[in-house]
Amino acid sequence: MALLNVPHLWHSLPLAELEVGKQFYWHLGNFNLHGQVFLVSWFVIGLLLIAAVLGGRSAQMVPAGFQNFMEYALEFIRDLAKNQIGEKDYRPWVPFVGTLFLFIFVSNWLGALVPWKLVRLPAGELAAPTSDINTTIALALLTSLAYFYAGFSKKGLGYFGNYVQPVAFMLPFKIIEDFTKPLSLSFRLFGNILADELVVGVLVLLVPLFIPLPVMALGLFTSAIQALIFATLAAAYIGEAMEDHGEGHEEH
Template sequence: MNIFMFSNLSFIEIKFSLLYEVGQHFYWSILGFQMHGQVLINTWIVIFIIVVLGIYTTRNLSMVPEGKQSFIEFVTEFIRDISKTQIGEKEYLKWVPYLGTIFLFIFVSNWSGALIPWKIIELPNGELGAPTNDMCNTTAGLAILTSLSYFYAGLRKRGVSYFTKYVQPTPLLLPINILEDFTKPLSLSFRLFGNILADELVVAVLVSLVPLVIPIPLIFLGLFTSGIQALIFATLSGSYIGEAMEGHH
């Protein structure tokens, strides 16, 4: 009996360890806090890329867009359409910056993991990769930020009456409605983390086995799925925000 309980406990600990952290990592100790060095490096690289592209594509704007200005205006209109579809015409403009930031950060992060050979950069421990393949530091953080955003949107638009959604259509659904708010960030973070991590693992394994031919189409497939994951995250975030402001009908 004791052996059985010990084996179950060990299995649970192993599952939790895999869930919390996949692969080897290195940390910085700053003011007594352990900080995930890889995620910080990768995140600032992604932010730098976005800032540089933003500055480059918005310099010397003209009334007749062409070239790089046409590209950035297409991206902006694409994000505005997502916001308008999910939130509605009255409120969507206020949320375009947030949804645009979320979409661009995830998109560039995912593509950086698929295109940049991070493994050639040697670290004291661990290896670099897309920021979005780390659940606890990146994808969970983005999901919690979305949760805070739709709580803020609901309270700002509907006031205290926002909390009446938990007892609709019947007070018997109160526990389920509360649980729903916990499952939303979990589903967002697990979906993004799982897809990006799986893509990087599959490509890494195939590159080591067949380094020339087979990985190429998988890399293109990874780029496509990475873009889809950014779109799904931004779309669901907008949907949750729109639902919080409109309430249940």
């Protein structure tokens, strides 16, 4: 009998409810959209744009106030891109890599820090956009396109030479790599963020007070690391595509 009561207990506590795989559908013509993902991603984009405008609006030689913070962020991103792509070619890729990092980072942290549960949707629930597979696949495919574009724009058709470096024997593996790269990128991010939210959700379900806090802190850490990993790997792939022949290739 005690077991029977458990579901009722769950439904009586709105904060302790787990919904996995339920989407808040929008319909656009024949297409389905995940509304909750777009709502939160617009929030994230809005936040990023506001921060960018505040930080870059009256950019001065001697930074003041919020400009300091945004400059710190920009220098971090530049260092990241420079380390992976190299001093010579990194500049055009700073916006792409940096936006990857900022978007994923802000998404992850907002998903963990903002009490989205307070907003009720007809179906599904608001969460980090990166906990939806569509978002991560979109970002990963863009990364693939970016490194192909980088390779072709740098070397033209000579980019295919990369596939037989350092030995022709590597060709099948290199081709497989082109598929595994976006796959691993998207699933790593998606899995980490979703798992983090689920673990926190399950723990809150079991013990609503205090106990989930360390896991939440760990979740914040993981979220930051995932954003860093995604941006770093994207930059590394781009750098690898533009790498000159005869140099050592990184293994991932």
